[in-house]
Amino acid sequence: MSVDLKKTASNGHERMLSSEEQQALINEVRRLIGPLSGKASIYCSDASIARHLRARNWNVKKAVKMLKQTLKWRAEYKPEEIRWEDVAQEAETGKIYRTDYVDKHGRTVLVMRPSRQNSKSIKGQVKYLVYCMENAILNLPPQQEQMVWLIDFQGFNLSHISVRVTRETAHVLQDQYPERLGLAILYNPPKFFEPFFTMVKPLLEPKTYNKVKFVYADDNNTKKIMEDVFDLDHLESAFGGKDDTGFDINKYAERMKEDDKKIPSFWTRENSPSSVPVAPQSLDSIKLDSDSDPSDNEKRESSPGSDPDLDPGMDTEITNHNHENVLVNQGDGSAGLDNMH
Known part of the structure; x- marks a missing residue:
């Protein structure tokens, strides 16, 4: 089997593998992780392991370490247990919401409006982002793993900028949801935002940074991105589309409550990802240091979210999750794998 090489963000080359080679690496990660039970078992589908491998350029050792850290985070943070009532206050202004349409590739779309920030709690903001x-x-529809972020900069000013929130958001997105973001469109960002975005670039992994697209309503070249990605009949008028409906918090709350009802059945359905006949281990028994190396430790020390001064509960003026990270990755070879976990 041949392995092709293609440019990537980290070291200049990204491994391109056949489906057989990918499956072999997925199996190896599963063997090293060991048998799991409960929600950890459901989370560790082939699709999920493949995303962690892609995020680490198919390096098994680094993917295993990343996956263990994600499992530990999920066991402690319990993102699947967050419900609408827990975050409804954060959502009131429509600063982040899931649209009722998808893009032309079937990707879920999240709209973000940082100027509608209504909270000074980093902890609360991150919790709502995770929700x-x-x-x-x-x-996400079957055979689609990624989403699109549409970030509207209308009304955005300097008071909405926070490196701390950007750092924490980047940490959550890149470390806990690898390869979930397909594209981020920054729509009509003001001129003062561009140097800020350049300043926070080191917080973002290059592979993520390269998926960010700047779009301006008065620039026909960038406007074409919207036409290529979205059906303009369904796209909101704020982004150059034809839908003038607007955000309604009451209708949105009902949608989210209905979605919340789907969560328990997903996390209790049967899944048997491991073929190794050994007693399954709990998340608490996973040793995070077993696959680390000096280069990994250095990256962790300088990575987003590792700032010792970052207090998740501190109050500060905040931007939202706008400038984080994002990507255009439509053909990643993962179609056919379970999209959720």
């Missing part, structure tokens, strides 16, 4: 990510994933 929105989980909801977007829950609503």
